[in-house]
Amino acid sequence: MHGPPGAGKTCAQDLLLNNPPTTHTTNSTPIARPAVKATRVSVDNETMKWEKVNRDGLLERLASDLKEAASHLMKEIPQPDEISDGASPDSNAKMPAIFNESFSIDDGVIEEIMNIIQCSEVQLNLSDHWLYIIDSGGQPAYQELLPLFARAASLNIITLDLSKHLDDKLDFQYRIGGKTFSCSSNLKYSNHEFFLSAVSSAVILKPIDVPKVMKLFSNPEISSHPMNFVLGTHYDLITEDKLKEMNKELMSSLKPDVENYVVPNVRGESIIFPVNTLVPEDEGRMKAGQDLCQSIANCGGTSLKLSVPIRWFAFELCLQKVAEKKSRSFLLIDEVISAGAIGSRAA
Ligand SMILES: Nc1nc2c(ncn2[C@@H]2O[C@H](COP(=O)(O)OP(=O)(O)OP(=O)(O)O)[C@@H](O)[C@H]2O)c(=O)[nH]1
Ligand SMILES: [Mg+2]
Numbered sequence: 001m002h003g004p005p006g007a008g009k010t011c012a013q014d015l016l017l018n019n020p021p022t023t024h025t026t027n028s029t030p031i032a033r034p035a036v037k038a039t040r041v042s043v044d045n046e047t048m049k050w051e052k053v054n055r056d057g058l059l060e061r062l063a064s065d066l067k068e069a070a071s072h073l074m075k076e077i078p079q080p081d082e083i084s085d086g087a088s089p090d091s092n093a094k095m096p097a098i099f100n101e102s103f104s105i106d107d108g109v110i111e112e113i114m115n116i117i118q119c120s121e122v123q124l125n126l127s128d129h130w131l132y133i134i135d136s137g138g139q140p141a142y143q144e145l146l147p148l149f150a151r152a153a154s155l156n157i158i159t160l161d162l163s164k165h166l167d168d169k170l171d172f173q174y175r176i177g178g179k180t181f182s183c184s185s186n187l188k189y190s191n192h193e194f195f196l197s198a199v200s201s202a203v204i205l206k207p208i209d210v211p212k213v214m215k216l217f218s219n220p221e222i223s224s225h226p227m228n229f230v231l232g233t234h235y236d237l238i239t240e241d242k243l244k245e246m247n248k249e250l251m252s253s254l255k256p257d258v259e260n261y262v263v264p265n266v267r268g269e270s271i272i273f274p275v276n277t278l279v280p281e282d283e284g285r286m287k288a289g290q291d292l293c294q295s296i297a298n299c300g301g302t303s304l305k306l307s308v309p310i311r312w313f314a315f316e317l318c319l320q321k322v323a324e325k326k327s328r329s330f331l332l333i334d335e336v337i338s339a340g341a342i343g344s345r346a347a
Contacts, residue, residue, distance in 0.1 A: 003159030005172055011233070016289055029136065038134045039133040146201045162232040162246065167190045232273065235274035
């Protein structure tokens with residue numbers, strides 16, 4: 001989620017996750033917010049319910065997946081009564097290789113997963129269809145970082161405050177504790193300029209360098225480009241005529257080569273998905289959130305199914321632990337490499 005400061009990105013995320021609307025002036029999302037801290041969400045495509053997956057939920061999911069992978073492997077390796085050379089069957093021989101090798105890592109995260117497997121039958125309520133939301137801050141530095149995050153299978157949600165005129169220069173401000181601070185007097189963008197810059201940065205493709213995924217891209221059905229979704233907030237403050245006018249203006253400013261990278265709302269008519277992110281619970285908040293989830297789910301070409309090794313998730317959790325130990329919300333590259341090196345040596 002990307003957009004000028006105060007556009008309503010964090011409030012929109014609350015709507016998507018069916019959290020109650022905020023009643024006070026929000027703080028700006030800070031810049032030092034690494035991808036590792038992206039919000040993990042499980043998506044139920046039938047009920048259009050998006051649910052935040054916390055650390056415990058992820059550990060349970062991993063435990064269940066590991067258990068399933070192990071039972072598949074158990075079927076593939078010969079069982080003791082199938083060993084015909086008369087050698088005494090080693091009880092460990094029953095254990096699949098994944099338990100003996102890669103998962104004997106002396107690492108707290110893997111231990112936690114193993115404990116969950118041993119403790120109880122894992123009950124899973126979460127779907128295995130996930131997405132990650134990166135709620136970026138509105139600071140200009142994020143615009144430069146955008147191509148790093150805009151990969152295939154990612155949807156760039158450009159969030160614009162519809163109550164601000166498209167060509168008015170916006171002030172870049174931080175909000176902390178109810179007060180606002182100016183970011184830089186030299187940086188003045190309009191919603192329109194922000195939109196065009198976001199669309200063109202996202203066109204710079206940063207491919208995912210995973211062989212299995214790259215194979216999928218040879219399938220023409222799967223788009224290898226990130227798409228842009230224009231979310232118009234503060235819909236409660238504007239008229240339908242104003243919305244029409246904004247749609248017209250934004251659409252006419254798109255060059256033909258990037259036009260296909262913007263998701264249409266009504267093809268040929270509109271590209272803005274308007275929303276009041278603060279809609280109260282007794283005025284259909286849940287339905288508004290589900291409709292928005294549905295519109296996002298309908299964006300063809302942005303979904304990509306790949307099997308992610310359990311070790312990657314364990315590494316993600318491990319990095320969070322390392323950062324917590326250092327009382328920081330970010331890690332330096334050397335710290336990440338060293339955390340990874342310990343894991344891979346042990347593996
Ligand atoms: N009326 C109205 N106000 C909104 C709407 N969306 C957001 N707001 C208000 O705008 C303020 C800023 O919203 P945030 O979601 O925090 O904005 P943001 O884009 O995350 O801001 P940064 O993190 O600074 O980039 C909130 O305090 C809300 O009161 C909306 O749809 N309608
Ligand atoms: Mg925010």
